[in-house]
Amino acid sequence: MHTDSFYIGVDIGGTTVKLAVVTPEGTIKDKWEIPTDLKNKGERIVHDIKQTIFEKIDRLEIPKTSVIGVGVGAPGFLDSISGFVYEAINLGWIDYSLGSDLEEMTGWPVFVENDANLAALGENWKGSGENSNDLLAVTLGTGVGGGVVANGELLNGANGTAGEIGHITVVPDGGAPCNCGKTGCLETVASATGIVRVAKEKLVDNQASSLNASVPLTAKDIFDAAAENDPVSEEVITYVTNVLGMSIANMANVLNPSKIVIGGGVSKAGDSLLIPLRKAFDKYALKRVREAATFEVAVLGNDAGVLGGAYMVKKRLENK
Incomplete structure (x- = not known):
């Protein structure tokens, strides 16, 4: 894998969405957050995520082809294989196909997981878990x-x-x-x-x-x-x-x-x-x-979820 490959980690919370561009080794190249738009049962959230990622990679001069995939954490009950969210009370989502929607909008492979699970993955990869x-x-x-x-x-x-x-x-x-x-x-x-x-x-x-x-x-x-x-x-x-x-x-x-x-x-x-x-x-x-x-x-704080998202992309694509 080239050194110019990147994963995008996304951690959707009830107040903010945290995002990061992460290298395959687990170094955060850049991280930022945007407010979570809860209006109309969170219908704009995924659009906002796509928009902010495109703006960021543009600013960092990262070509779209260098992004290997996106790992997203969402609060609530979901199917991590299909990326389908059954219920995310804090976001207003019920029966929402988060994975395929974001995949369609961005053109990248998208993997979805419960936010607490992602934080566990991130903490295990780069934090107190020590693999x-x-x-x-x-x-x-x-x-x-x-x-x-x-x-x-x-x-x-x-x-x-x-x-x-x-x-x-x-x-x-x-x-x-x-x-x-x-x-x-x-x-x-x-x-x-x-x-x-x-x-x-x-x-x-x-x-x-x-x-x-x-x-x-x-x-x-x-x-x-x-x-x-x-x-x-x-x-x-x-x-x-x-x-x-x-x-x-x-x-x-x-x-x-x-x-x-x-x-x-x-x-x-x-x-x-x-x-x-x-x-x-x-x-x-x-x-x-x-x-x-x-x-x-835990030592990673708010970075645990976005690093977990990146790690999930890495593992899922390795296992394909």
């Missing part, structure tokens, strides 16, 4: 996403839903409603929004907590207050990390990963998240599973 054959990636952001690499391959499952750790039921009765339509999912407890919800419930009976001064309350406020020994915040973090540690341990008991990579905005809490989380994980995981697994914080 591990068996990896569990957990993204703690507005929701809770998961991606699984088993025997060196991304695990998709029968209809593309493998790795959805955010929808493990952790509160079987009386749990909070989740965006997926169920109640009591891990996402309602361990996402940034879930952590805030749990704290607000506890604050009803704890007017003295320093958290009452934080308006609007964020997950970061709760970690910061816990570091200052605020009892309500400490209680919230103990509860959240216990539930999350148990869920990750249950997944790990099935998958036996060598690396567990924690990413997303909440992972910025660093050791104040990781230390209690590892303690809870060790309590619930099998001894041999515990011994095999190291915990890492």
